[in-house]
Amino acid sequence: MTAPAFNPFDPAFRANPYPFYDELRAHDPVHRSPFGFTVLTRYDDVARTLRGNEFARDIEAHVTPDPNDPRQARRDRLRERIEAGEVAKSILNLDPPDHTRLRRLVSKAFTPTAIERLRPRIQALVDGVLDVAAERGSMELVNELAFPVPFQVISDLLDFPTDRSDDVRDWSQALTASLEPTVDDDGIDAADRASEAMAAYLHEIIEDRRTHLGDDLLSALLQVEDEGDRLSPAELRTFVVLLYVAGHETTVNLIGNGTLALLRHPDQMRRWATDPSLDTNAIDELLRFDGPVQQTVRVPMVDVEYEGVDGSSIVVPKGQLVMTVLGSASHDPAVFDRPNDLLLDRPNANRHLGFAAGVHYCLGASLAKLEASVAITTLIRRFPNLELSGEPGWRDRLTIRGVDRLPLSL
Ligand code: HEM
Numbered sequence: 001m002t003a004p005a006f007n008p009f010d011p012a013f014r015a016n017p018y019p020f021y022d023e024l025r026a027h028d029p030v031h032r033s034p035f036g037f038t039v040l041t042r043y044d045d046v047a048r049t050l051r052g053n054e055f056a057r058d059i060e061a062h063v064t065p066d067p068n069d070p071r072q073a074r075r076d077r078l079r080e081r082i083e084a085g086e087v088a089k090s091i092l093n094l095d096p097p098d099h100t101r102l103r104r105l106v107s108k109a110f111t112p113t114a115i116e117r118l119r120p121r122i123q124a125l126v127d128g129v130l131d132v133a134a135e136r137g138s139m140e141l142v143n144e145l146a147f148p149v150p151f152q153v154i155s156d157l158l159d160f161p162t163d164r165s166d167d168v169r170d171w172s173q174a175l176t177a178s179l180e181p182t183v184d185d186d187g188i189d190a191a192d193r194a195s196e197a198m199a200a201y202l203h204e205i206i207e208d209r210r211t212h213l214g215d216d217l218l219s220a221l222l223q224v225e226d227e228g229d230r231l232s233p234a235e236l237r238t239f240v241v242l243l244y245v246a247g248h249e250t251t252v253n254l255i256g257n258g259t260l261a262l263l264r265h266p267d268q269m270r271r272w273a274t275d276p277s278l279d280t281n282a283i284d285e286l287l288r289f290d291g292p293v294q295q296t297v298r299v300p301m302v303d304v305e306y307e308g309v310d311g312s313s314i315v316v317p318k319g320q321l322v323m324t325v326l327g328s329a330s331h332d333p334a335v336f337d338r339p340n341d342l343l344l345d346r347p348n349a350n351r352h353l354g355f356a357a358g359v360h361y362c363l364g365a366s367l368a369k370l371e372a373s374v375a376i377t378t379l380i381r382r383f384p385n386l387e388l389s390g391e392p393g394w395r396d397r398l399t400i401r402g403v404d405r406l407p408l409s410l
Helices: 011-015 018-027 043-051 070-083 098-110 112-116 119-136 141-146 148-158 165-177 185-211 217-223 233-249 251-263 266-273 276-290 365-382
Strands: 030-032 038-040 138-140 295-300 304-307 313-316 322-325 403-405 407-409
Touching (some): 038 043, 043 295, 043 322, 098 112, 098 233, 119 138, 119 141, 119 148, 138 141, 141 148, 141 251, 141 365, 141 403, 148 217, 148 233, 217 233, 251 266, 251 365, 266 365
Parallel strands (some): 038 322
Antiparallel strands (some): 030 038, 138 407, 295 322, 304 313
16 A cells, blocks of 8 residues: 555645545554645644644744745745834734734624624625526526625625725635645745735725724724734734635635535435524534635644654654644544534534634634525525536635535526
């Protein structure tokens, strides 16, 4: 048998990584990749790494510099711009105590109660899309529902115009493409250009809002104060870019991948359509089964030890990147019975790691779940004969995994 590998350059791996994860988890769960990082595929190792204080998310500050890594030049450029005060690190790339400070300033807007208030608006948006599709008897789910609804919701929340949604979508895609392990220099340059274009576009809106405060999240962030502490202009801009990108790039895939999973398990879909008591658990199960974010990274700040399959000790040295494969952890048979089956009433579905864990646990989790729940439940209840009317198309991505075309007959 050949040794199992984590090879994001293999199209078969990108098309369906789960059988590869199963192999790695069973035979080489602490896998030294030839790409220079260590790949963790067991639930316990991933959870411990995401939660442990000895691991950093601020890669620029803690990774041992590697001149052969295409990201290194970018890290150096970014460091210079941060030192010049032009940009700020995002909440996602900070460690405590800086992370704690930023997270405290922004978290109030994302509590489950604050988010639940958006339900009627989300429902109205979904109904509007489905009314149009119902007339036609068919729809393409991603472009008609899965992208526009979360995009409109995050734009509403911030009170942003949506007239440049195509540009914003392109910029967001260029930015998230740079998270792929296969990214090359061109991909990194494209992400930098997109980031600058998006920041310039948002800058104007933010500056205008300073003098026209309203009842929206951006106005709240401009005014937020906690024990005399405030967001700096660069912090605010970076946070808004992250919200805008995270606010729709991922949720689109939860709606798309989730609907496809249901279409491939029609008994589960029919059961859910008639049983609203499944609504909360079913969304967790869809996140577990085929979540939009497959992996993230951490850097140990001390040498750390993991256990190999044979009980041997595997030490990852301080400063060497560790990849935590969320999609694999959520399919670990040590935690989930029959992990490759979709079971909407699975008792521990909410232990999935699709939103990561620890201090960086997804800030938008309540919003993403609400949007997906309204979109999917409305779709399957309104159209009991829902079926695929053509081949699904996939974005050829691994870090953020999702369908980009899902033609449906209603
Ligand atoms: C299904 C949809 C979503 C998924 C699967 C998802 C997944 C994740 C994951 C895995 C992380 C942590 C990454 C890490 O630890 O390295 C994260 C962080 C984050 N997410 Fe989400 N996300 C989703 C939707 C959203 C939405 C809708 C928003 C905002 C409107 C959002 C905002 C954020 C923010 C701000 C962080 C950084 C939190 C921090 O560092 O403290 N996400 N998300």
